[in-house]
Structures are given as C-alpha cells and as structure tokens.
Amino acid sequence: MLELIDIGVNLTHDSFDHDRGAVVARAAAAGVTRLIVTGTSVTSSVSALSLPEPAPGRLFATAGIHPHHASEFDEHSIKALEPLLDNARVVAVGECGLDFFRDFSPRDMQERAFSAQLDLAGAKGLPVFLHQRDAHEMFIAMLRQARDRLPGGVAHCFTGGPDELRDCLDLDLYVGVTGWVCDERRGGPLRAALPDIPLDRLLLETDAPYLLPRDLKPAPPTRRNEPRFLVRVLERVAAETHRSIEIVAEAATANTERLFGLPLRNSIL
Template identity: 40%
Template sequence: MIDSHAHYDDEQFDADRDDIIRKAVEAGVTHIINPGCDVESSRQAILLARKHPEVFAAVGVHPHQAASCDEKTLSGIEALAREEKVVAIGEIGLDYHYDFSPREVQKEWFSKQVALAGKLGLPIIVHDRESHQDVLDIVKAFRSELTTGVFHCFSGSVEMAREVLDMGFYIGIGGSLTFKKARKPVEVVQYAPLDRLLIETDCPYLAPEPYRGRRNWSGYLKHVIERIAAIKGMAYDAVEWQTSDNARALFGLDRFAVTA
C-alpha cells in the first residue's frame, strides 16, 4: 500500500511518530507521501523523509496560510523543493469553506506555486474545498507547463472528476469514501478508472469507518481499499496493486531505493 497523503509532522504524532511509521510499514505500507502546509512543515516533512526510507516529502503552502506568503516564502519553498526526496509541490490550492485567507490572495499564491511546479517539473498536490471552479480554472491556465498531479481528498462531482481526468490528473480517495452517508465519493469511484485513483489517509484526520473520529494513520488504508474493491466489484489485491502503481508513477518513486 502507498499512502499518497499523510501529515506525520502533525503534533498529534509527537508522542509516537517513529513508532507509528514503523507500525505502518509492518502493516504493509511501502511509501508515505508527507506534504507540507507552510515553509516550516515542509522542512519537517523533509526531515522525516531523511529519517525514514519509506517517507517522501512534498513542499508547499496550504491556502489557510496564503495570507502570510510573500516572495521570500516562495523562494523558501523552491529551495526546499530541490531536496532529493521531494516528489511534489503541495499541499496547495484553495479553501472557500474556512476562508482563513482572502480568496484573491489564495488564488495568487496557488497560481504562483503551480507555476513553480511547472518550472521544476514536479507534480502538484491540490487542496480543493468548496472552490471547484476556481481551482480548475487555475490548473487549466498552467496545464501546458505542468506535468500532472492529484486532487487530494476529492470532494467534487462526477462532472468535475471528468475534467480532472481529462487533464491527466489523478484523484485521491480517503476515509470519507467509507462514511455511511457518502454519495459523491462513491459515484466518483464508480466512474473513475482504477488507473487514475490514489488512496490516502490525510492522517491524522478523516479516519475511515469503523474508526471515524479517532486519530487516523496509514494502517487504516486497507479500509479504503476494501470499499473501492466493493464498489468496483474487484479483488482487494487488484485495487491495492493498481493504486500503488499509480502513486509510483505520479511521484516517480521507482527512482528511489524503496520499492513496493
């Protein structure tokens, strides 16, 4: 299994971070992508990647922190992005649910980080919450410069999924797929081809059923795989293998020593 989106730099793991990563590996997790949310958490993601062979970093500024960005911030992210085990620019995007940063400011710094990803030849990890059209418009504006990326914790409709897939992007599926009232995620998984899906935890958040409300971790990925397999009428092993292959392709993981 490959956890395509986890936040092991989060303070909720301060007491047992190394132990929980070790347990994830023992549970069959071969790679973990740990995105940053600002310069400091991006730096912490890199330190985790240096310490743990299974962990890889992404660097970027989350839309919640966009209001604190300046050109020095962007230069800092670019410098970090040149570290060996950095495999993406992220977590970047727009969040119109909380609006912790003004929307125009979010769009400005999302655009600049997408442009940076194009400059460096890295995929992007996109955060999109209640901002579907603006996110799509910005990604489309830079499409010719980008390699590809993933819309993580996808919350859009099938119609949006079609646009994302048409651009050559992947769709990240996490614990919300298992929730009893999940509708859109189920429809998206039904629609999307398996070779365009990634699995993720977004831990410590969004633990799947039957652990909803608890601290999430990479060992719970199996519940997401089981749900995808049930929706698509496929074998568990086929979903596990294909989603891992997808993550290796997107993030270029085969160039590193750790292999699935």
C-alpha cells in the first residue's frame, strides 16, 4: 500500500462543501493518507485549520496570502497570520509569491506581500510554499535575497522547463509536480525538465480541485480534481523518469516529511 502525501490541496474550496469527508476518505483508500491544505488568504488559512482531522497526523495546512489577494495585504495581515503560524498543524508560510499572468493584484503590492511573508517565514523558522507564474526573474531575485534566512521552500505547481528548474535548484528549493505533467497541450516544458529534478527534491501534489490529470482513464464525470488522483501524477512521473512508482513514492514522501517537519510514517500508523 502506498503512503503518499498531497502537499497542495485546496480542500476549503466550495466545490468540496457537499462531500469533503468523502473526498478525504477516497484519498486515504487510494493511498494518499496525508494532506496539506493550502492557505491562500487569512480567511482560508483559518478555515484550513478548522477542518476536522480524520485521524491525528493526517491533515496539515499552510497559512499565507496568495498574490491574487495581495491587494488585501496590510499591517494587520501579518498580525493575523502570526498566531496561525504558531499552530503545530501549520507547516509552511504561503501560498505566497508572484503572479504576473493574472495580475489580479498590482505587481508592486504582490512584491510587498511576498517580501513580508518571506521575512515572516524566516522569523518563524518555517519553509515557504511558493507560487510563481510569468514572474520568474523577479521571483528568483527576491528569493535569492531572502534564501539564507529560510529553512527551505517548495516551488509549488512547477510548470517551467529546464532553465527555470535550474534556478530553483540553485536555491535548494523542492519542486512540486502536479497533474500539469499529464497535460498533452501545456506540459511539454515540465516533462522536459522532469528527468533533471533530483529524486531528493521531488514532491507530489494535486492542487485540487484544479489541474485534473487529463490522461485519467476512465475520465471522471466532472472536471473537479481530488487528492486521490495524486496516484496518477505519481504514475506519470515514474514513467517519465523511468523509475518504479515505489521508488518515486518513497522519495516524495520522505522529502515531504523532511521539508515540512511532518511526523515520520511509522509514528502515525
């Protein structure tokens, strides 16, 4: 039986409101036994911590402000995040970073919110859960300035090619791979980079309810992604890197435990 960890699931999303418990149960039945719920605002971070655990040590969270919400960031945001980050179930600051593709918040406000959260992560001794889209150069420059103060971080939902990967690895980041790798239309650069991701830097995630793997067979009745489909991401990563699913699963789980300071598997079984 696989023991996988989904490092990025938006479990507070309203598409899960009617069957959230069943979603978690289906994930566990598929071997995805631990979930890290993504916080994208103060409100969603609080909501993530309010979700009932199916069992101790099975549900964790990040707490932070996504660049889409950076326009909401002010001096009160840090004060609201600080007590959340002291909760033992919160394992990272984020989702934080830069998104110059959507530009839902002005870029200067995105940079200010990102910088403040990098400082907060350093002060709290927590890794960062990172978002970047169409902002690679600024993202890397800001991270490079802060990296010495951070215990670690993950490039969440990495979609870049070999050059972008090299920049992330030069900063000792972990790399989160989602169902983007299964996308025949957009996943080419990621598939080209995948063999260059060191096995000890690889993490697996769904970003559910987004990024449903497009090569699922049979196709599910809706486009809503679920953490149980992390198994398909694992299978595709293993195939693309010519490794067994067992080796990839073991590495990704160990890497996740190490980065986020999670209890080791044997201690929660």
